[in-house]
Amino acid sequence: MNNDSNAQSSKASLLYDPVARSIFFQCLTVAIVAWLVYAGINNAITNLEKANVASGFGFLSDRSGFDVSQSLIEYTNDSSYLRAFYVGLTNTLLVSALGIFFATIIGFAVGIGRLSQNYLIRKICMVYVELLRNIPLLLQLLFWYKAVLGVLPNVRDAMQVGNIYLSNRGLAIPKFIPEAGASTIFWAFVVGIIATFVVAKWAKKRQMKTGQQFPTILVGFGLVLGLPLLALIVLGFPFVIENPELGGFNFRGGSVVLPEFVALLLGLALYTAAFIAEIVRSGILAVSKGQTEAAYALGIRPNITMRKVIVPQAMRVVIPPLTSQYLNLTKNSSLAVAIGYPDLVAIFSGTVLNQTGQAVEVVLMTMLVYLFLSLVTSTFMNWFNSRVSLVER
Amino acid sequence: MKTKIFTGMLASAALALSASTASAATLDDVKAKGFVQCGVSTGLSGFSAPNDAGEWSGIDVEYCRGVAAAVFGDPSKVKFTALTAKERFTALQSGEIDILSRNTTWTMSRDTQLGLNFAGVNYYDGQGFMVRKALGLNSALELSGASVCVQTGTTTELNLTDYFKANNMEYKPVVFEKLEEVNAAYAANRCDVYTTDASGLYSIRLTLDNPDEHTVLPEIISKEPLGPVVRQGDDQWFNIAKWTHIAMVNAEELGVTSENVDLEKDSENPNIKRLLGTEGNFGESIGLDAEWAYNIIKTVGNYGEVFDRTVGAGSPLKIERGRNALWTDGGLQYGPPIR
Numbered sequence: 001m002n003n004d005s006n007a008q009s010s011k012a013s014l015l016y017d018p019v020a021r022s023i024f025f026q027c028l029t030v031a032i033v034a035w036l037v038y039a040g041i042n043n044a045i046t047n048l049e050k051a052n053v054a055s056g057f058g059f060l061s062d063r064s065g066f067d068v069s070q071s072l073i074e075y076t077n078d079s080s081y082l083r084a085f086y087v088g089l090t091n092t093l094l095v096s097a098l099g100i101f102f103a104t105i106i107g108f109a110v111g112i113g114r115l116s117q118n119y120l121i122r123k124i125c126m127v128y129v130e131l132l133r134n135i136p137l138l139l140q141l142l143f144w145y146k147a148v149l150g151v152l153p154n155v156r157d158a159m160q161v162g163n164i165y166l167s168n169r170g171l172a173i174p175k176f177i178p179e180a181g182a183s184t185i186f187w188a189f190v191v192g193i194i195a196t197f198v199v200a201k202w203a204k205k206r207q208m209k210t211g212q213q214f215p216t217i218l219v220g221f222g223l224v225l226g227l228p229l230l231a232l233i234v235l236g237f238p239f240v241i242e243n244p245e246l247g248g249f250n251f252r253g254g255s256v257v258l259p260e261f262v263a264l265l266l267g268l269a270l271y272t273a274a275f276i277a278e279i280v281r282s283g284i285l286a287v288s289k290g291q292t293e294a295a296y297a298l299g300i301r302p303n304i305t306m307r308k309v310i311v312p313q314a315m316r317v318v319i320p321p322l323t324s325q326y327l328n329l330t331k332n333s334s335l336a337v338a339i340g341y342p343d344l345v346a347i348f349s350g351t352v353l354n355q356t357g358q359a360v361e362v363v364l365m366t367m368l369v370y371l372f373l374s375l376v377t378s379t380f381m382n383w384f385n386s387r388v389s390l391v392e393r
Numbered sequence: 394m395k396t397k398i399f400t401g402m403l404a405s406a407a408l409a410l411s412a413s414t415a416s417a418a419t420l421d422d423v424k425a426k427g428f429v430q431c432g433v434s435t436g437l438s439g440f441s442a443p444n445d446a447g448e449w450s451g452i453d454v455e456y457c458r459g460v461a462a463a464v465f466g467d468p469s470k471v472k473f474t475a476l477t478a479k480e481r482f483t484a485l486q487s488g489e490i491d492i493l494s495r496n497t498t499w500t501m502s503r504d505t506q507l508g509l510n511f512a513g514v515n516y517y518d519g520q521g522f523m524v525r526k527a528l529g530l531n532s533a534l535e536l537s538g539a540s541v542c543v544q545t546g547t548t549t550e551l552n553l554t555d556y557f558k559a560n561n562m563e564y565k566p567v568v569f570e571k572l573e574e575v576n577a578a579y580a581a582n583r584c585d586v587y588t589t590d591a592s593g594l595y596s597i598r599l600t601l602d603n604p605d606e607h608t609v610l611p612e613i614i615s616k617e618p619l620g621p622v623v624r625q626g627d628d629q630w631f632n633i634a635k636w637t638h639i640a641m642v643n644a645e646e647l648g649v650t651s652e653n654v655d656l657e658k659d660s661e662n663p664n665i666k667r668l669l670g671t672e673g674n675f676g677e678s679i680g681l682d683a684e685w686a687y688n689i690i691k692t693v694g695n696y697g698e699v700f701d702r703t704v705g706a707g708s709p710l711k712i713e714r715g716r717n718a719l720w721t722d723g724g725l726q727y728g729p730p731i732r
């Protein structure tokens with residue numbers, strides 16, 4: 001608003017002032033929403049009391065009394081419901097993070113494959129996308145679970161490679177139990193990553209100045225893998241290996257990757273990859289052909305053209321819908337309950353809700369977790385998007 | 394995907410916002426609707442499962458028909474809602490169903506913290522273990538290290554933990570929400586053991602490909618009194634739920650069956666007269682007509698008849714009366730007197 005309109009409005013009645021009116025209506029809307037929320041919460045509390053249903057969050061510190069098949073953190077049936085909540089949360093995070101990782105790789109490969117010059121590759125990628133995109137995820141999960149369980153042998157006839165066993169009870173692998181000094185290896189890995197960033201920055205600067213290129217990727221690999229390896233050798237392998245052994249009904253010792261986990265990861269990654277493939281394809285097609293031709297005319301090789309000209313521009317189109325797919329994958333992981341993977345929904349909205357009967361509290365917490373995860377993911381992707389978006393000079 | 398969370402959300406929203414379901418007179422609602430909405434399991438034969446003709450059948454189903462007969466004089470005025478273990482209490486609390494009759498164990502926390510009332514015990518059960526005969530096991534104490542299939546949201550899940558802990562044994566839980574999923578996982582050998590109420594095990598065993606390859610171990614590790622449940626805050630409906638079961642038990646004790654009930658109407662036995670409404674006004678005192686119990690017995694039968702044709706000798710399950718025999722035969726079924 002400029003001075004002019006201010007001067008005018010002060011003369012006319014406040015009722016006809018657009019600014020005053022808009023402020024009034026916005027305040028009114030906020031007030032109504034606030035009242036609705038308040039009334040809803042109030043009503044919920046009164047009704048729960050009237051129905052004699054226990055309420056409040058006190059139950060979170062009670063003993064859970066049930067066991068869980070997979071836990072990344074220390075958990076027993078003597079732990080609290082809150083601890084069970086964290087077990088579910090970490091299991092959801094694990095499968096979501098790995099799912100996003102694999103879905104991205106497969107999705108990019110298939111998306112680029114759909115634009116391949118090779119007829120067979122193009123068609124295979126097309127069939128993949130159309131098949132997986134058009135079958136409900138739940139059915140796919142049940143299919144993978146049946147397939148995983150159906151194909152794998154019973155524990156007693158487990159397939160064996162060295163100390164690794166595969167059966168319908170999962171993949172039993174040796175467990176590395178860290179001894180003193182083992183954390184150094186992790187820190188070496190972290191240092192490797194930081195060093196790679198520093199090198200990359202330096203290499204870019206140098207290239208800007210002198211035009212000389214530096215094999216950043218190769219050196220990066222060397223640092224990230226080499227430093228921990230060096231630490232490992234210097235420390236003389238500070239791990240005790242515990243091999244899985246068949247005893248009684250199951251494998252004892254070692255670590256076990258559950259078939260439920262594998263089926264869920266497989267289902268989520270393959271399904272989401274089909275959508276990502278289409279996003280990648282559309283992103284690449286959105287870059288006009290003139291860009292390629294211009295790059296070629298400048299004598300830039302096809303490989304470099306793809307990496308330095310096409311992909312950076314395609315990324316601008318790809319990232320926003322890619323974010324949605326990442327969010328979908330995380331939320332879809334709640335289908336785990338159908339195939340017995342102990343994710344947040346299965347453990348917390350399932351078992352805990354049922355044993356405590358505190359539906360309102362439990363569902364509220366579960367929803368907030370998914371909301372929080374989604375907001376974190378989209379914040380990160382928005383930040384990434386602003387990094388790669390076209391900087392106009 | 395989100396649907397799971399979404400239904401949970403809706404359910405709890407409905408629970409939170411359903412203004413007066415808890416205190417409203419359920420009987421009036423039921424009469425206005427014209428039927429009783431009864432929550433049952435998704436398919437546990439003998440208790441509640443659709444039969445070959447597509448009709449619900451089983452001991453829990455018959456009980457609900459009994460309630461409909463008491464209220465309307467017509468056992469068909471009932472509609473069934475299939476519920477998993479996890480869904481059942483929310484469905485009852487939110488008013489989606491009028492009564493829950495779904496092999497539900499009466500426990501203190503359910504009776505006190507969930508705003509529910511248990512209306513009696515129509516089947517005394519206990520938790521057991523089923524294994525493949527090929528494993529050559531004789532006792533549940535040999536199960537250390539086994540993978541155990543179990544359904545979520547049940548007392549089963551907790552008893553299992555307690556039992557293994559008390560006996561210093563380890564196990565690996567494999568937990569599913571739906572009955573079919575547990576069945577499929579056990580059938581695929583994902584787990585060595587299937588655990589639930591012993592009656593449930595007998596029923597599930599018959600649905601497996603080769604029932605004879607499976608056996609139920611002798612240990613019964615818990616008390617599972619199964620019975621119908623209603624919401625707190627409606628004593629009239631609670632009374633109807635209680636006395637429907639009691640009427641069926643007392644009818645058996647008095648020898649009144651669906652076949653002889655018309656003859657018994659002329660009986661001189663004052664107990665039978667009070668039961669069948671030819672003396673006193675007991676029907677009126679629970680808000681029904683004098684024929685309430687007569688209608689239950691005439692159309693559904695007494696407890697013994699129902700037991701026999703759903704889970705007992707006259708059914709594929711062939712479960713013995715055992716603890717569910719009348720107290721006069723050394724069992725636990727004991728109906729308070731109508732007087």
Ligand SMILES: N[C@@H](CCC(=O)N[C@@H](CS)C(=O)NCC(=O)O)C(=O)O
Pocket residue numbers: 433434435436437476477478496497498499544546547548549570571572589590593594617619
């Ligand atoms: N009596 C136990 C367990 C009842 C239960 O849900 N049993 C399972 C296994 S036999 C069942 O009936 N499932 C049927 C279904 O989910 O539809 C309880 O009340 O928690």
